Amino acid sequence: MVTADSRIQWARVVGRMVTKHPDRTPLTRTTRGRKANVRFAKPTAYELDGGDRPPTKKLKVRVEPRAVRFAVPMQEGSK
Secondary structure, eight states: OBOOOSHHHHHHHHHHHHTTOGGGSTTBOBOOOSEEEEEEEEEEEEEETTEEEEEEEEEEEEOOTTSOOOBOOOOTTOO
16 A cells, blocks of 8 residues: 655655665555455545556455555555
């Protein structure tokens, strides 16, 4: 999950992704797994295969091993 808001923040995220180190910025969080259940505090739009999807408060995802890389924001106060 990426929490970048500005062009500068997006540039930082893209720079880290190009160097294959997206986990080295506080604007992303990465993990591994076959399933992901995501809950948002408010309805949030997301993209899937480059297409915009309508805002939702819950997202349930299942993937094949090594097929997709997810990144999610860190919770406030955690490192």
